[in-house]
Amino acid sequence: MNSTFFLIGIFLLAALLYLALTFYLRRGGLRAAQLRVIMRGWAEIQRTFSTNPKYALVEADKLLAYTLKQLGYSGSMGEVLKRRGDRLFSDLDGVWRVHKMRNRAVHEMHYEVTAKETTQALAVFRHALWDLGAEVR
CATH class of the missing domain: 1.20.120 (Four Helix Bundle (Hemerythrin (Met), subunit A))
Known part of the structure; x- marks a missing residue:
């Protein structure tokens, strides 16, 4: 059970990191x-x-x-x-x-x-x- 929550947390963190990086690069300039x-x-x-x-x-x-x-x-x-x-x-x-x-x-x-x-x-x-x-x- 704890490992499931841990994996879900890692997945959510990775997804947020991906979205933040994508947003940052999109605004990276002309x-x-x-x-x-x-x-x-x-x-x-x-x-x-x-x-x-x-x-x-x-x-x-x-x-x-x-x-x-x-x-x-x-x-x-x-x-x-x-x-x-x-x-x-x-x-x-x-x-x-x-x-x-x-x-x-x-x-x-x-x-x-x-x-x-x-x-x-x-x-x-x-x-x-x-x-x-x-x-x-």
């Missing part, structure tokens, strides 16, 4: 292929910024959301920011601000962003991507 996609996306954002700042703003938000998904975070951007944002980003308030700016750009018909606002927003997005391990330039 792979080279993922980083290439992010770098290409950022380069495209930089190219389109001067001709279409609103598009650059929206694409930067999408790129940050893509990066979070690649790291295993599920849910909308807002959900991830609420659940994990304080642990992920050194400037969580800034990330919230530029995400809300993106929402206004997408949902408000006559909302326009200036080049200066977009420049500042892209700096926040760039820093957020760095926080996640994507050192975009």
Whole structure:
């Protein structure tokens, strides 16, 4: 009887260790292929910024959301920011601000962003991507 409980305990411990290790490795960072996609996306954002700042703003938000998904975070951007944002980003308030700016750009018909606002927003997005391990330039 005692050996049965001992074996069950060992099995449960091994299962928990396996799950913890799997979870840890899954969150281990971005792979080279993922980083290439992010770098290409950022380069495209930089190219389109001067001709279409609103598009650059929206694409930067999408790129940050893509990066979070690649790291295993599920849910909308807002959900991830609420659940994990304080642990992920050194400037969580800034990330919230530029995400809300993106929402206004997408949902408000006559909302326009200036080049200066977009420049500042892209700096926040760039820093957020760095926080996640994507050192975009």
